[in-house]
Amino acid sequence: MNQINQSGWKPGTPVASIDGEKHPTVTGNKALMLEEALIFEIGDADTYGVDLPYTPTDLPGRMGKFTRKGEIGLPGLSEPQTVRHYTRLSRQNYGIDLGFFPLGSCTMKHNPRLNEKVARMPGFLDVHPMQPIDTVQGALGVIDELAHWLITLTGMQSVAMSPKAGAHGELCGILCIRAALEARGDARKVVLVPESAHGTNPATAAFAGYSTEDIPANKDGRVDLDALKARLGPDVAAVMITNPNTCGLFERDMKAISDAVHEAGGLVYCDGANFNAIMGRVRPGDLGIDAMHINLHKTFSTPHGGGGPGSGPVVLSEALAPFAPLPFVEKAKDGSLRLIEEENMEEHHASTFGRMTAFNGQMGMFTRALTYILSHGADGLRQAAGDAVLNANYILRQLEDVLHAPFGASGPCMHEALFGDAGFAEGFSTLDLAKGLIDEGFHPMTMYFPLVVHGAMLIEPTETESKAGIDQFIMAMRSLAQRAKDGDEALLTAPHHAPRARLDEAHAARKPRLAWSEPEG
Numbered sequence: 001m002n003q004i005n006q007s008g009w010k011p012g013t014p015v016a017s018i019d020g021e022k023h024p025t026v027t028g029n030k031a032l033m034l035e036e037a038l039i040f041e042i043g044d045a046d047t048y049g050v051d052l053p054y055t056p057t058d059l060p061g062r063m064g065k066f067t068r069k070g071e072i073g074l075p076g077l078s079e080p081q082t083v084r085h086y087t088r089l090s091r092q093n094y095g096i097d098l099g100f101f102p103l104g105s106c107t108m109k110h111n112p113r114l115n116e117k118v119a120r121m122p123g124f125l126d127v128h129p130m131q132p133i134d135t136v137q138g139a140l141g142v143i144d145e146l147a148h149w150l151i152t153l154t155g156m157q158s159v160a161m162s163p164k165a166g167a168h169g170e171l172c173g174i175l176c177i178r179a180a181l182e183a184r185g186d187a188r189k190v191v192l193v194p195e196s197a198h199g200t201n202p203a204t205a206a207f208a209g210y211s212t213e214d215i216p217a218n219k220d221g222r223v224d225l226d227a228l229k230a231r232l233g234p235d236v237a238a239v240m241i242t243n244p245n246t247c248g249l250f251e252r253d254m255k256a257i258s259d260a261v262h263e264a265g266g267l268v269y270c271d272g273a274n275f276n277a278i279m280g281r282v283r284p285g286d287l288g289i290d291a292m293h294i295n296l297h298k299t300f301s302t303p304h305g306g307g308g309p310g311s312g313p314v315v316l317s318e319a320l321a322p323f324a325p326l327p328f329v330e331k332a333k334d335g336s337l338r339l340i341e342e343e344n345m346e347e348h349h350a351s352t353f354g355r356m357t358a359f360n361g362q363m364g365m366f367t368r369a370l371t372y373i374l375s376h377g378a379d380g381l382r383q384a385a386g387d388a389v390l391n392a393n394y395i396l397r398q399l400e401d402v403l404h405a406p407f408g409a410s411g412p413c414m415h416e417a418l419f420g421d422a423g424f425a426e427g428f429s430t431l432d433l434a435k436g437l438i439d440e441g442f443h444p445m446t447m448y449f450p451l452v453v454h455g456a457m458l459i460e461p462t463e464t465e466s467k468a469g470i471d472q473f474i475m476a477m478r479s480l481a482q483r484a485k486d487g488d489e490a491l492l493t494a495p496h497h498a499p500r501a502r503l504d505e506a507h508a509a510r511k512p513r514l515a516w517s518e519p520e521g
């Protein structure tokens with residue numbers, strides 16, 4: 001195996017030299033953590049994992065002018081080399097099955113294995129969206145039963161199941177709102193969004209053709225009700241409010257906000273990504289909300305991260321239900337289930353704004369979410385929300401003497417604890433603390449969000465962390481907070497124990513080098 005490494009590493013030189021590693025190895029491996037070069041650097045074009053028949057190169061091409069002129073440039077590896085390459089890379093990764101993943105707002109909870117087992121049952125796994133309806137009654141039954149649970153838990157009128165992520169659900173909800181306003185001939189142009197909102201909220205409103213305006217927060221970290229009321233008027237189509245909000249606080253004025261918005265002729269969108277904190281305890285429908293997405297991949301434990309797959313059903317009030325997208329599942333009098341598609345539009349759903357997806361949504365996520373719900377039961381869901389909130393408050397109170405907790409005095413938090421960088425030594429930032437957390441064996445928390453807190457650190461333990469696990473995290477955080485305050489220089493170059501030391505992230509994001517080229521010579 002060719003051991004030349006494009007990153008410039010040569011045998012005999014330490015790999016993570018940034019911390020002046022004391023015991024370099026000639027291979028670059030650190031005990032059983034193996035250093036791994038790029039696939040192009042370890043492979044060579046004459047090696048194959050399978051025996052291919054000899055192909056003469058002088059056959060007349062059938063590709064016309066598209067015939068390849070040069071070498072194809074693929075890496076060549078045997079099967080064991082390939083397996084080891086990817087296994088070694090995978091060991092440098094971090095996941096929820098490995099340890100605590102305190103990313104605030106993301107709800108990285110354990111994905112129960114029972115969910116996975118059910119999702120892999122052949123009847124669910126092999127189902128195809130174009131199968132005849134009488135052969136997929138069980139799958140439609142799952143969608144229908146999950147819809148029933150979501151409607152019941154939220155106290156809403158109906159649910160659009162097809163959106164495939166939180167942001168997609170936001171778009172679905174805002175398009176329902178736009179359709180409702182258009183149906184009454186009311187061309188409103190502005191959507192109000194709190195300063196602390198997730199970036200997807202204003203992006204969704206802008207994508208749907210609205211201009212957005214900030215609603216200020218009060219000193220407690222909640223929406224300033226008076227400022228909101230003062231801004232309401234005939235040009236405001238909707239407000240988009242996250243509840244619990246991204247400062248980890250419950251918006252206690254939600255009902256008053258909804259009433260004021262409705263009185264001014266607008267509609268209320270609630271970002272329900274944080275429903276994990278309140279499921280089984282608060283019904284958004286009782287708070288006057290018109291549309292709210294639920295991230296099944298957060299609240300109901302379906303796996304996510306790394307870009308998918310998500311699922312973002314949107315619950316709707318009576319005012320918005322007629323505008324919901326197709327398709328949806330409907331139960332006939334004889335108990336059979338059918339899918340209402342576009343062809344039934346006139347008959348069934350004349351006001352629908354259209355559709356969000358080609359088919360019915362994320363079946364695999366529906367199956368997992370329903371399994372989670374049924375295995376918890378109503379009381380178990382309520383308990384999960386309570387435990388998530390308890391865990392976050394434990395972290396808040398265990399860290400607030402060493403880390404600035406801007407809303408620590410606003411009362412208990414919900415399912416996430418928020419800190420800022422006030423008090424760090426000159427030149428030390430949240431980023432440094434987060435990098436130190438990697439050395440301590442934790443995935444960093446959400447950083448620099450929400451924007452309303454300087455150097456924000458948003459920590460969400462979820463209900464699935466044990467007390468022992470949380471205590472270890474608290475110990476690491478206390479030590480790192482102290483080092484950031486004391487100005488411990490070693491923190492500025494952390495991580496020191498990761499396979500790669502501190503990266504130039506701005507460069508990697510702005511000018512990524514995504515193609516490999518043959519080294520010169």
Ligand SMILES: *Cc1c(COP(=O)(O)O)cnc(C)c1O
Pocket residue numbers: 105106165166167168198200242246271273274295310311312
């Ligand atoms: C996660 C999240 C979203 C977006 O959800 P995606 O599924 O990632 O598109 C929106 N708002 C809040 C508050 C979130 O936490």
